[in-house]
Amino acid sequence: MMDTIFSNEPAIRLGFFVAIFALVAVWESVAPRRPRTVSRRLRWPNNLAIVALNTVLLRMVFPAAAVGLALAGERQGWGLLNALAVSPWVAVPLAVVVLDLAIYLQHVMFHAVPALWRLHRMHHADLDVDVTTGARFHPIEILLSMGIKLAVVAALGAPPLAVLIFEVLLNATSMFNHGNVRIAGRLDRVLRWFVVTPDMHRVHHSVVPRETNSNFGFNLPWWDRLLGTYRARPAAGHQGMTIGIEQFRTPRDLWLDRMLAQPFAGPVGDYPLSRRQGAP
Secondary structure: OHHHHHHOHHHHHHHHHHHHHHHHHHHHHHOEOOOOOOOHHHHHHHHHHHHHHHHHHHHHHOOOHHHHHHHHHHHHOOOHHHHOOOOHHHHHHHHHHHHHHHHHHHHHHHHHOHHHHHHHHHHHOOOOOOOOHHHOOOHHHHHHHHHHHHHHHHHHOOOHHHHHHHHHHHHHHHHHHOOOEOOOHHHHHHHOOOOOOHHHHHHHHEOOHHHHOOOOOOOOOHHHHHOOOOOOOOOOHHHHOOEOOOOOOOHHHHOHHHHHHHHHOOOOOOOOHHHOOOOO
C-alpha cells in the first residue's frame, strides 16, 4: 500500500493543494479579515503563474523530489535515523518536527543574508496577503529551498512517510496562514499554540521592518516563541497595518515580469536582519 502511495505522491500533493486552496478561497470570500487593496483579477493570475512556473521548474531540476530521496535513503541506509534504526513510530513524528525547524531556520536565513533577502522579498512585495501569497516565491528561491530541504532529508534519514506528511502539511498551512480569513480572537489565541494562524503570520507581512522580521514559522508556532522572534500583533492592528515592503508598491509591480526581476532591481534596503542589529 505504501508503495502505491509514494508512487502517486505528485497526485496526492496536487489533490491536497487544490482542496485546501478552494477551501481557503471560499472562506476568504465569505469571511474576509481585511478589505482588499488590489483587485484579485490583477494579483491572482500573476501569483498563480508563478506557482505554475515553479512547479514545472522543480520537476525539471529535481525529478525525484524530497520523497524520492527519502525512499533512496531508506534503501541505502543514509542519514542519522536510518543509521540508528529508529522505530518508525518515533522517526516519523520526529522527522516532521525537525524538518519544520529546518524550514524556520531557512526562513530566518533568507531574511538575514542580503543576497537571499533579494530573492525572498518578492514574496513580501505582494500588496495584499491571501491564499495565493502562500505559494508566491521567486523561482530561484524555490530551487535553493528544495536543495536545502533535500540536504536535511538526506542527513536526517527522514522516513518517506514523514517527508510526504511534511510536504502536504507545509503546503496546506502556508495557504491557511496566508489566508485573508477571519477567526474569532479567542479561538485564534488557542490555535496559535499549535499552528501558525493567519493573524499570527500576517504580522510577518507588515511594511514595518521590525514586524517583517518576526513570526517566521509556517507550520508549527513553537520556534518563534522559543527563539524570541514571536510578535503577537502589529502595532497598527490588523485593520490598520500596511502590507508589503517599502519598495515595489505599484500595481505594475504585481505583474509576472516585474516579480521575476525584483531580486535584481534597486537597493537591498533596510529589511535584512544583518542591517538592523538594534531593531526591537
